[in-house]
Amino acid sequence: MFRAIITAACAVSLLTCSSKAKPDKQKNLRPKQAIPAIGCDVRAGKINHMEFIARCPANCLETKQPVYGSRIFASISSICNAAIHGGIITNAGGSVIVRKVAWRDSYNGSFSNGVRSLSLPRWRESFIVTAGKPKKSVMYPHSLNYTTVRATSEKTVRLESKNSAATTVPPSRTRLKSTILTAAPREPNITAASKPRVAGHQTGVEMEQLDDHIRFIPDVSYTGSFAVRQQDSHPGAPAQAFSGNPNCMVDITFLMDGSWSIGRRRFNIQKDFLAEVAQVIDIGVAGPLMGVVQYGDDPVTEFSLKAYSNSNDVAAAVEKITQKGGLSNVGKALSYVNSRYFTNANGNRGGAPNVVVVLVDGWPTDKVEEASRRARESGINIFFITVEGPDEQEQENVLEGNFVDKAVCRTNGFFSLPVSRWFELRSAARPLARRLCDTERLACSKTCLNAHDIAFVVDGSSSVGTGNFRIVLQFVANITRRFDISETETRVAAVQYTYEQQLEFDFEKHGSKAEVLAAIEGIRYWSGGTSTGAAVAFAANKLFGKSKPNKRKIMIVITDGRSYDDVRAPALAVHRAGVIVYSIGIAWAVHEELEDIASDPIEEHSSFVGDFDELYKLAPKIFSRICREFNSQPQN
Incomplete structure (x- = not known):
């Protein structure tokens, strides 16, 4: 009897415990986190939550929505593009967690992951974006609450009356449009009475499209x-020059x-x-x-x-x-x-x-x-x-x-x-x-590519030969095509010399790169002796005497042998006139003469190759030296 009572009591106890355990188990189950979707253009300031999770769509890079700041972003930034900039997601989209933080004195722009963020002096609110893996201890909102966008009416923006007075135009400038203005104004006018007022400092409040061309933004x-x-x-915000x-x-x-x-x-x-x-x-x-x-x-x-x-x-x-x-x-x-x-x-x-x-x-x-x-x-x-x-x-x-x-x-x-x-x-x-x-x-500002007058002084003596002369012209063309050629950018001229000198074309002859390259290709081999000193003086007089004062003057002398005349005096005169001279010797050229011709430092302005077939190797080196020297000088 006693054993039966104990057994019945245990059975009742087990039933009671199981009935209590079942609802407790159900109570501890958490609903699965719902992740609301947002568009590429949604800014953090438009969402009324201090911390939330959201899913960005794919291809937000193509929208080019503005982002302000790096790592910490101003609240007027696109959430999704800020996440791409920070490497949180890729252009394929994904989930992100956004946390609002305090305003910043300044936001520094940068380029990262295909997104160019902009700088901003100061904004009222910031946010940080992190990977969108929900924390176990945090339940984010299942749906997002957006700030209210104010309704606008057609009365907000008023067209000027057709009877409004047109702007008076003095007779000194006849303008047909001014007569048209009286009947048909060229743009709407926002009067003092019709200007909308933005109240308070609501985060991210935006007034959309008062007409086709105006979009009002906060503050x-x-x-x-x-x-x-x-x-x-902000109260207490330090005044500073950004x-x-x-x-x-x-x-x-x-x-x-x-x-x-x-x-x-x-x-x-x-x-x-x-x-x-x-x-x-x-x-x-x-x-x-x-x-x-x-x-x-x-x-x-x-x-x-x-x-x-x-x-x-x-x-x-x-x-x-x-x-x-x-x-x-x-x-x-x-x-x-x-x-x-x-x-x-x-x-x-x-x-x-x-x-x-x-x-x-x-x-x-x-x-x-x-x-x-x-x-x-x-x-x-x-x-x-x-x-x-x-x-x-x-x-x-x-x-x-x-x-x-x-x-x-x-x-x-x-x-x-x-x-x-x-x-x-x-x-x-x-x-x-x-x-x-x-x-x-900004190609019109002075750069290495567009700031020079370059004169090539080419040896056409008998020792060069027709085939090698064509190699020299190809070398001249290889240097030329690296520059921006026009009447207002780099200009090119050429002189061929033997005992005598021949002006092939001057700085003003050709105004484009294609024309200059065609002119170089059209130079015909002359043949004769080698008077390099006279050629340097001739080029200085005929070409750089007419060079524009704001151009950097460069002479490139190419020779394959000893000069029959003195090169030192003409070269010194050219140096004193502000012309930078590069000397290039081939085969039988004399090193002492190359050094006399070249500007200081000689090792930067004098080159030598043992054979015409090796000449092509010097083209990138000469170009690099010209630009290195140009970039080392103070520019306008």
Whole structure:
């Protein structure tokens, strides 16, 4: 009996324990982490969570969404592109964990994993992105809560009334467009009453597409038709001059169109554009510096390169500029900048490329070709932004057809940005900034490839022979094709000599690389004696006497034997005239003469090979020495 009672009690106890264990087991089961998907363009500041997990799609690299900073990113950065930049995911996509952190004084841009991040002086919030493997102790939100995007109405942006007064244009510049403006304004106007206000400091609040061309962003102050981005000021934040983007070491001057034809509204649009560019390129002493010249009848410096060392100060200075009026004398402005602006006193740094960006409403009222040519020859890169260019009826008022092609370095589209109407000007800010900071493509600035006048002095004596003479010409061509050849870049000339001298072609004869190479190939072997000294003097007189003062003068003398005349006196005269002389000897050339001809240091400027078939080996060495010497000298 007692045993039966004990058995029954145990059975009841087991049933009770099992019934309690079952719900406890169910209670400890965690739901599987759901990972919400986001788009490539989603910025961290648009999501209202301090920490969350998300899945990025594939091919975000193709979207080129902006990223600001490295490792720690400003909250206005694309999450997915920041993750690619940090190596957290690849372009195939993947899961990431985002954690919001405090604001930073500055965000340094860099290039990593195919993503170019930009620098930013300061932003209100930052974030860090890590690999998207959920932690066991953390439950991330299953869905993401986005900040509210304010609704906009058609009343936000109002077109000007057709009865509004048109801008007065002085009779000194007849402009057909100004009569059209009275009936059909060229861009919408945002009035003081209709300007939307951005309240508070809500993270990532964005006002989308008030019209087809305007997009308002957080923390803006309205100074005209566009919103100009300004950085937050935080209590206790140290005031400092930011260093700037070191990947964009460029000295930039903007030529503002202050002519009467542009009108006040479009002049303000121009100012907003300059302020936007200043923010994008990240002004600073270790990066780009920016100055402004306004032109009308005459140019005037608004502020120099050294005046301001950060983007906010530049934007504030631009806002204070008032319109001069007058004509659109671009040529006079380019001459002014070339002769008086890029100086040490104005803050020109020498090692940084010099860039001029010309904004012009319609067309210049004077000629630009000669002034721009002289500026390019001084090493200045010229960009043209033409807004609302002349139509078919207005073409007859243009003094120089294709004035942009005549002004810029090359007609490949890199140095020119046409904008169809002023209200679209802001869309050119980022494309222009990318080009200004692409220092490898600033081909008009002085580089080893485009800064020389090179004269080849070639021995055509009987000891050379026809076959070997062709080898020499091939050597000359191999050196030539390494340089950028044009009227404003490197120029090439050639002299052949025996007892006498023959000018094959001078520096002004051929204006392209193809023409120069064809001319070299067309040189016919002369045959005769060897008077190298007379040939050096002849080339110095006929060629470098007419060389442009801003060109680096180089003479390359090629000979296969002893000279019948003295080489020392002519060579010394050439050295004193500032010509850098390279001597190249072949076979029976005399080493002492090669050393007398060559500039100092002799070992860098004198070469010898024992046979014509070995001559080709010297071409890359000569080119390398020319560039090494050029790069070691201070440049404009």
